[in-house]
Amino acid sequence: MAPLRWCLLCLLLLLGSRAQKFPTRDEELFQMQIRDKTFFHDSSVIPDGAEISSFLFRDTPKRFFFMVEEDNTPLSVTVTPCDTPLEWKLSLQELPEEASGEGSGEPEPLERQKQQVTEEEGTELFSYKGNDVESFLSSSSPSGLYQLELLSTEKDTHFQVYATTTPESDQPYPELPYDPRVDITALGRTTVTLAWKPSPTASLLKQPVHYCVVLNRQHNFKSLCAAEAGLSLDDTFMTAPKPGLDFSPFDFAHFGFPVETSGQGRSLLVKPSPKLGRQASLRPKADIQKICIGNKNIFTISDLKPDTQYYFDVFVVNSRSNTSTAYVGTFTRTKEEAKQKTMELKDGKVTDVFVKRKGMKFLRFAPVSSHQKVTFFVHSCLDAVQIQVRRDGQLLLSQSVEGVRQFLLRGKPKAKYLVRLKGSRKGASLLKVLASTRPSKQAFPALPEDMRIKAFDRLRTCSSATVAWLGTQERNKFCIYKKEVDDHYSEEQKRREQNQCLGPDMRKKSEKVLCKYFHSQNLQKAVTTETIQGLQPGRAYLLDVYVIGHGGHSVKYQSKVVKTRKFC
CATH class of the missing domain: 2.60.120.680 (GOLD domain)
Incomplete structure (x- = not known):
């Protein structure tokens, strides 16, 4: 079993003819070839056993290469589209015998090497078009140079690639349980509780995992990469992949070459793409939430909107490799608001x-x-x-x-x-x-504009108090009540007793002073006064006046506190 090797031989095979002989003066050849920066920018090498994230410009194919040195090698290649369908194919170019040995002679011209790479397409092993996470698996692959070509025809997009020559028993992605569905165990107006069976990766393989829950109102996601693409509408995610995950084979600035970002030499690591930035700003904001919850397999989501359909996805993530697998998502509609009676x-x-x-x-x-x-x-x-x-x-x-x-x-x-x-x-x-519908028949009594009770300070005595209030042109019945209160009777206590809907029937008989009828056609004269006798010197009294309509309904005037004189 031979691993995928980061080696100079692989890069030279990648960039040159399959028949190119490896020179003995490799340092001189390296310095000569590295001057053609554009040539290196067109290719990348896939490392063995590491998931890489990369980016595609619309209608611009991208190629990845890796080399298998020995026959009968197990091979697995997995491609994860993020936010748009991809077209991708895997092909094999078998290595000529002279390419694998210590060749001699001068290298072929660079332009001729590039032309041969284009002309020799190799044998197509697998192809796919769509937005599913798809894999090519082979238990016994021949040696040779493998090429993975990807294309997005809809829009600029992210994607992920994983390739390895390790046996299938070494699971690169977290495993799903025998029942990979996400269940809804509780549903409310603003909350939903989700539950799912734990991944065997943690229980059987003893590898650390955590779970991430994603919710939105549009659709379920087939991968965590797709959900994160929807989440990342700002330019940071759209133009700056994670460090070390998207790269050109060589760092030209390190060798003294100026970095260019136009034409074929554009690199996402050097400068954000103006085209992509404009596209991101024009996209509508996605209503997506991602919550990573550790290793528990039950979770309650709150602060949802009533009577709204939501889609829920759960992803199990290998905490070491950061690879993830999607459970079978679900959706539901939250309950309606309790209808008002x-x-x-x-x-x-x-x-x-x-x-x-x-x-x-x-x-x-x-x-x-x-x-x-x-x-x-x-x-x-x-x-x-x-x-x-x-x-x-x-x-x-x-x-x-x-x-x-x-x-x-x-x-x-x-x-x-x-x-x-x-x-x-x-x-x-x-x-x-x-x-x-009969305005002339009123159940409520007619009321004056001012419903205050006025007390006359000069008419106060040690045993009486004189008050007045306004009436109306309609003849009504008025009843006055009194209640002794302490000297510390506050406005708050007074406010609590201001329930105007409580009628005279709620008062004690001992509190009643008198009832009388009065009215006046002249509103300026619709005023009545009353002197309340039998009060104690230096005491405070709460006075209330009720006006009672023909239908028996009463309305209370604003209460008034008066205090008799202590010395007369």
Whole structure:
């Protein structure tokens, strides 16, 4: 068994005629041939047992060579396309007898050598066209010079090549288990859990491996190289292969020759290709993620989008050689977002609604009869709430609501209304909502623009306090309640008790002061005052006024804290 050798003989056979004799003055010949830089740039030699990464320009074939020195040698050649299909073929040129010995005489002219390399195509052993990882395997190969030629007709692309003369028992790539499928063991709206059987390379061959998971929304990948090509949309990956993996046989700068990057002498290691850079910038961004997770064979992916199809691939990577093998990928669609339950609003009836902090609730109103106008009453009991109203999908209203608001909208035959309520960031919200096609029949009481309670400081005594509040032109019932609080009654405590939807029925009978009716056609005179008696000297009291509508629904004014005089 003979390995693939990095040797001067192989390079000379690569670059010259198959009949060229190896000179005795090899140093002189080497200096003569190295001056033709372009000739060396057209070829590369494949090392034995190492995977190399290289690059193809579109419609520009690339050739690799290696030599097998003895007959009956096992041979394996594997080509991995990365991001586009490749055409490749492997051919053999048997060595003449004089090429393998210590020949003598002068070397043939260089131009003639190049012409003979082109004319002598050799025997084609294998060919393939596609984007699968494909291999040529032979348990007994003849000696000779082997040529691997690759071509990409679609676009500039990366690829990988692995060649070896070691027996098949020496697995260059990690092995897959008997069942190489990737299974989905748990599925949610934003998470997917994957599981797969471990590679025998770790358990049987005792070689270190790790696993990489790749997900995207387009398709499954046949190789890790293909996934990384999709990931690397920036110029770094597209124009700078890994150091030492893509090379010309000689370093011309080391021998004093200037490095050229135009024409046939272009090299990816010297200068990024402008053509490739432009191509990379024009490509759309790929939504691909790669996560390497060590040697565990179960993994949960989070932060996915609901109701979205994803493709999942798992690759086992030999941690020493960095070669990889793809499991059989899978795909699935994440679960939909939990559909919001839609509450039905009945014409003319009040509906109580609870909205979580920053949450949303949807209400539906579908009048059974034709209507010209629709009135929405919204009573936000605590913090402000954002309301949107759509009619048959068209947005009619979007506002912030605090307290009680009334919205009069133009109707439409057989129209359906969707109300969206969005809660505050401060906390949960309580609301009362009413929709009616009969605006004249109001379940909520009419309210003044200012719902504050005013206390008269000069009218305070040791046992009484006088307050006033505004009314409306409509006759309503007003009830006033009092509750003693301590001197340290804070605004936060007061805010917690500002639930305007809690009516007088939630108060103790001992807290009730009185109820009365009043109104005024002149809004400037729609003011009422009330003196609350029987208070204790130097004490603080929380006063509340409720206005109660004809339908029995009440709305609370803003609470007011008053303090009686300590000395009179």
